[in-house]
Amino acid sequence: MISLSIFPGYITEDVSSEILKDWYPITLITGYYLFDLLGKSLASLYVIKSSKITVGLCIGRVVFYPLFVGCLHGPQFLRTEIPVAILTCFLGLTNGYLTAVAMISASKLVSFQHAEVAGILMAMFLVLGLAIGSLLAWFWVI
DSSP states (O other), X not given: OHXXXXXXXXXXXXXXXXXXXXXXXXXXXXXXXXXXXXXXXHHXXXXXXXXXXXXXXXXXXXXXXXXXHHHHHSOGGGGSHHHHHHHHHHHHHHHHHHHHHHHHHHTTSSOGGGHHHHHHHHHHHHHHHHHHHHHHTHHHHO
């Protein structure tokens, strides 16, 4: 939900660069997707064992909202290309990693007979998060 409410609406509508001009959103979108792929790949190397830590990190991603708002309305040094690019790449990295870890871990936390239902519920809540994130993305445009 957090990723889709920020990305791509904020990135394509609210940022601008004198240096990169029209290539700036394209560069940010590419960075997001490359780091999302990297995050998903990192989940194959290490999966967080504690479900509480995983859920806490997912909820902790709310910190991206004030950070991106700071890049819009904050001090001048936050309005430059580098902080926005770093935040966008970190948003993609955490999205890829935590999504993969949550999907991997969900079926392991329940008994074998309920693992399939847990996987179905995870997919349902993933789609629900995408839908809610899409609706929240309108707040960047408004």
